[in-house]
Amino acid sequence: MRGRLRLVLPALTTVLACGLTGMQATPARALCPAELPAAIARVVEHPDWQRARWGILIREMASGRTLYARESERFFIPASTAKLLTTAAALQHFGPGWRARTSVYGTEASPVATELRLVGGGDPTLSREGLQVLARQVRDRGIVRVRTLVVEDSAFVEPDVVPSWEKDDIIAAYGTAANGTILHENAVTFTVVPQAVGQPPSWSWDDAIAGQQWQVTNRGVTAAAGTPYALELRPQLGTTQLEIVGSIPADNGPDVWELAVPHPHAYLRDVFLRELAAVGIVVERTALARSRPPERGTELAVIVSPPLGELVVQANRDSNNLVAEVLLRQLGRAVPDAGSISVRRDRLKILGVDPDGYALVDGSGLSRQNLVSPEALVQTLRGVTTAPYAPLYRQSLAAGGETGTLRWRLASLDLRAKTGTLAGVVALAGYLDPPQFAPLVFALLLNHSDRSPREQRAALDAIVERLNQIDRCPDGR
Template sequence: MGCGVRRRDRVIKNIILTRVVLGAWILVLSPIPAIAQSPSKPSSTVVPTQLLAASSVCASQLPIDINRVISRLPAVRWGVQVQTLSPPATRRTLYARNATTLLAPASNNKLFTTAAALQKLGATYRIRTSVTGDSTNSTLATLRIIGRGDPSLKTSHLNLLAQRLSQKGIRQVALLVGDDTYFRGAATNPNWDADDTLQGYGAPVNSLMLNQNGIGLTLFPQNVGQPLRVQWDDPTDTPDWRLNNQSVTVSASQGESLDVARDRTQPVINIEGQLRAGSASELVATSISNPGNYLIQKFRNALTQAKITVTQATVVKTTPAPAGEVELVSLDSPTLADLLKETNQESNNIYAEVLLKTVGIQSLDNLDATASGITAIKPILFAVGVPPMQYTMVDGSGLADKNRASAEAFTKTLQGMAQSPNAQVFRASLPVAGVSGTLKNRFRGTAAQGRLQAKTGTISGVTSLSGYLTPLNYPPIAFSILTNYPSTSTATVRSAIDEIVLIMTRLRSC
């Protein structure tokens, strides 16, 4: 896609990576094995020299200082709110600019999704994958794997399930069924850009998920002039795909960029671009178009390796399991608290969409799990203190540019969650400036390091940051900064947002 980048936080559409120009790196494989959005080198904060030696800021002076930053970018639409973090009776608004204006929020949308999921499901909730049979005999007419959208499920888990079945004495299966019926409706959100759906960060979200429904690759630079070496995350994927590797290793004086995308109609992954000789490897991913079949194929292979013979395999998407089947083995996901960390810390779109659909399934009987989730979230967030007219969701992750929300909606979410019994779990899910997640390399060496916990967000023309900040000499605050811009560079807008945050760290009572 050349320079026409659309970015999901620091994941760039069509896996375009440009270290020099954008100061951002791609990593589509997460610390939780499988595919996510976790750049190995997130963008850093350029600290204005005057801020390094700046004096503290009285609360009454804050609007003047923030407006000075905003005035430098007249083409940007801003939505900002800054409040003391406290119960409503004692809460003070320190700054507001278009705070109720609805803007595209990018990944700040995940704050709505994760807050609602935590309130609805609880921190200890787990997603179960079950394997059932028509009997407990060694020979089964039907063996069924029932997916409920566990985004952390990977190939090694299927091997474990197969081994457990073998230990139970299962030897022959006439029909292996992949039950993909739990999440009703479209697996791919119709509001997502078609190019995004080819990438790991825009993979379909269904009931039978494996490896986050993506094909993971690691690209290694070689000697100058040689193509990048490709390593498959799951070597068993190799026979099903053809690589068209047009990449090259370049000298240290040249720039770096990658464009990795699968073909729309054929099982072909195209790799273009360049990395410097001696530089670090890069992890990338493309989406799988038919994930239910992908999982059942992998599970059949696992059963075969466990010496369980399978005669036939199929995937069902509309017919649920018949009564009378018994659960033979199962596997639970990490706790919801852990899933939230992956969702917010790494800005994982796939996890966010699973949470949205799970809330929907647990709340409403609807033909579309995404629509059910969006409907179910409204009363949950209203109970937290967020009026439904202050946001419009079309997905759970913020990848769609049709999402809308106000800065006030996010500060109300942050304030409400801070007063809830789930406050600690919710806050722990957020990246910490200079320490973790999408803020790991941002605000390093500044007063915000370790004092800021916030959700980042970036797609084309949208940059956002909402969270909690503990200034050096002022009580904690909750804030939201949303920006929409048609032409200003993302780097320029992000720098302005960071400058505002650093101004807020200097707050004091006076």
């Protein structure tokens, strides 16, 4: 996922997990299965969590034997662990080799095409380089002039943005629109740099075409070095107005913000128009379309996304919201009139996931209206293990101390897991292979906490560290 700075709610920022307030590090000693409930209780019953809710389920992978359960069939807000269900359903339906297509249709009446139609296929990885490839393919057809360039965004019928997402989410780059015509993840970088004391800071976009969709009002000021940072960026929801207010110290470095592109459909059109011009193709007029015509003509150019197996890595390991949302919509697109939520449910049933164990309204887990039980998460993780893509799915999860959202957590453990974080919510679900015990599958969810994200994650990590100590004791306990 692209870096999300400043505009992201503090609870969404990845931080190094530290020791929980009032808790000491647990010695790395063997832990009998019978001792596990008491060991976990020392974490979850700590006074820091007296007003919070815990949902926990820990099972042996092969046998399915439950080692510990706490409200495992109750609903919790899952945050990004919801991606586990979305990606499992996508793999079950499409298989890991599936790819999204971006095509250009038209007539081969070179050198002049009456209409050229760029059709987005919901490729969340489409870049300017991909559009350059399409432009060259069109030129190689002998086309040098286009009467009308149409950019068609008809791939998905669901809303581009989930209605229950909060306003800060849909303005930020981590909550960009999941439409059919995506370019550069529908995100743009905005940088503010302090100037001389008393002067307004300067600002710039990393992509002028995307940035031109915003109207910036700069009311900020550069303050003396050493003064507190007090700069704010205030996008106006439902508009393209962006206001810089407050002060930035003169000794502050560049301040980088990641924002959503307000109109991604038009953004892709404008960039493709420039790439066509770069290869010598003149376009007389352009149009945006949201529906498919009866006939598109001949496919003149095409590029494809990376295979689904790679997209699942981006969704799970890197917790890319846009990729997860697109995969959900691709399910709906593949089964017309069924709806993406329904198709996901049906595919998860095939994997043995009880549809009564979750109620998801999006694909990424960004909505606070999502509900999942620990049981449903564990059913998903176990259900995938018998599928031919099981190794890929497991490898798509972050590795403790090594990759993705677990890069700075739980090092030296044989752990693959999906993280989840929202304000007052943390979650972790995945696979753990303790050195002296059978492989485990687990789901840990903490809701309604007023502690810091760092403290919340530390509590989850403490439980996983205790799981890693588990051993089969001589008496078989």
